[in-house]
Amino acid sequence: MSYAAVPSPDPGPPPARRKRGRAVLWGGLAVTAVVVAATAVLLTGALAVGPTETTNAAQALPGSVAGTGETAGVGGTPGTSPSPGSQPGASASASAAAKPPAAPPQQATPKGGWIPVDKAAWQRQVAAYQARKVDPVPGGVATIPEFRADCTYSHRLADDPIVFPGLAGASHMHSFFGNKAVDAGTTAGDLTRFTATTCKPVQDRSSYWVPTLYDAATKKPVEPTGFRVYYRSIRTNSTGMMPIPAGLRMIAGDAKKRVPTPRGAHGQFYCAFYGPGDLDGVARSGNGNWPICDPKSYATLHYMLQYPDCWDGKNLDSPDHKKHVAYGTDKGCPASHPVRIPSLTFDITYGVKGTSQGYYLSSDPTGRTASSMHGDAFLMWDQDAMNKRTKNCVLQRRQCDNDGYQN
Template sequence: MKSIKQYLPLLLLGGTLTACDSNSNTETTSVDETSSSLDVTLALTPDETTSLRYAQFEFSAPDAAGYECAINEESYSECESPLFKEDIALGSNWLSVRAYDESGEFGEVTSYNWYVNNVIFEGHEDLVATNVSPSPVEPNSWRGIFRINCDFAHSSYNDPIVFPGQKDAAHLHRFYGNTVVDENTTMASLYTEGESSCQGNLLNLSSYWVPALLAPVYDQITGERELDDNGDPAWQVVPAVVGNDDEAHEVFYYSAGVDDLDSIQPLPPGLRMIAGVASTRPGEEQDTSIARWHCQTWESNDASNPQFSATIPECQEPDRLRMDLFFPSCWDGENLDSEDHRSHMAYPVNDGGPEGTHCPDSHPVPVVRVSYHYAFGVMPEFTHPVEKSSKGWRLAADMYEVTNEQAGGLSLHGDWFNAWHPTIMEAILSNCIKEGLDCHDGNLANGYRLSGTREGTQEEPPIVNRGLGY
């Protein structure tokens, strides 16, 4: 499997680098004969010319008690090796690093200069030329929207946002996007490891995950409920309709959550978000403006037919069960995550004032809105042979009994971890959303679209405890 790490060659620099004026290239001066135990050696750097908008460095000094680093115009601050910076500007950039010993004495400054090109202008294997121009959004519909399709990557009982570093600590999730996400995934590993099952591949290494949708397993002749190896009622995963480039069934949308399109900012690299509440139980139904279900034949829409359900409705074969999940799009402007994984984000408000729908003062930065839109085929292999519907389906996160009287799906929620290439995210915002266009199939409205989907590992662990996990 190709890794983006191949674009970060090791560059071993012996001795100390002497920086010139910050607006010019760095010159290298070898001082191996006189180097001190506090002179810093860089062992990993970006290419001198690259289109990557992140940078990763490794450095060392024999007697260092610690290090201070500065990138571009930043002042020095404490740093550790390896150093990862997630949002590097286009153009010239430079790193300066210095070591200090136990007494606080500093060694010589080591600097490195590199240049970041615009990936759209330079070309990339995951940008495909197109002569298709997106159309304006429909009246009374989305303000501006960008849609991508993804294939299924893999399933696991991991959750790197809620349970970082804890293997098999979550309910059963189905992951899309970055193909090697597990409990140890970090912002740096998202950008530097794996590929993506989504359109855009290396330009869209973000991770998207939701609880698995489960259906009872029936004997298709007798209609009796089948049992698993433990003698408990058996369940099976209902896969979403994804990964079909010809059908272009987009499942992930990026759009505007506020009325003032010019105020919207790109989603910051490394942002983590959760939409919906996994602990929802009967009597605590979620707001269907955030998490909702509907049958495709209902032809539901917010403008003229807002027919939505907080639980999984009984959709009949050969209908499709649809799910919509909207993430908060107002950011506090500082934190990429928070202790509860929610407090750094908020939903827009509309208090009837001249601003229309806008961000609250507590979270003043409007960012691109993320939403998930899945379709699940109501097919014979997932239904009762007589009733032939989605009756009895549940989410792996549902912590209550699903019965004939109580439908499943109340725990609808999803997680998102941003690893878009910032230049592409900026293009999505400026070309599609702010221009009020409906950009299908990864079309960037600039003569390029994102490359197609690809399979992940497709790994499917066994269903344990109705999907609730170990």
């Protein structure tokens, strides 16, 4: 069952929150999830769409280039310097320093560019998608347009194959989920060849990563205990929905953002819970940036991150890793990004309740805010599995679990 209602990514102040969640079961562990009209959940990077919208798949010229927002530096984990030859699965040692070290030193971001989609491969995928018939819907399936992948933590590296391709140790520390073979040199072809994954279903060969969270008191990493990726329609209709092309890369959020995250702020971590409770926690860390969850409840720190739902139909990546995708509206996608695709939502659970000392992200070890939280998605599904789920679940607006239709 779906356990988080995601508010619209349209810019603007957060509406009033509900104070009640509902129970869910994730990976055999009881975790809480929040149903809210709109929360102080992170939905950073939401882009306003242009005035002209369309729901067809006509191609348009890509937009202009912008900066990336990723923090560079050798040895992204405070107090560590991973070697260029670090292998996936390697863990960074924790620093014993009394104070969090400064952010990794800035260095020039390597010049990126537009990565064009293989037009022939995309047309084959489109043809197969259009030819696929909708499977019969079992009884009792909810009318929620989504499918999902549940992943577990894989490894930790100061690598980023989207922002710093081929530059081992050039990024701040990231926690990776999904494809187990990912490092700085990973390409789309590698995701196809090396299929070992921590995700269910195994047909999802993608890699997902976020900045590593650290306990401010111990300087030790705090890895997620649950990582679910929803693929869904975030609109009131699924008109023109198409599958995600193999090899699409996207970033949501802003690694350079340095804004306090007090109670009620956008971009904060929040407490997911059973029954009545406070999303902002019953208390805050000393700097006010991190919630402390009710010790008498099942509530733990939680984070949600939503991605765009429109693609330009031409490029698998762009220089800032955002220009090739955009947010649409209920009316459709902007003319510059005419292909409507499922929107990813990272739903992340950390098995901690918060402390007075709080936490920090590898992307902001000195400011210790949550505002630099961001996520990367390097997408590579078995194409038939992607096509089937997009048509059965998202286009037909039926809720699916990891294996497809949910009974």
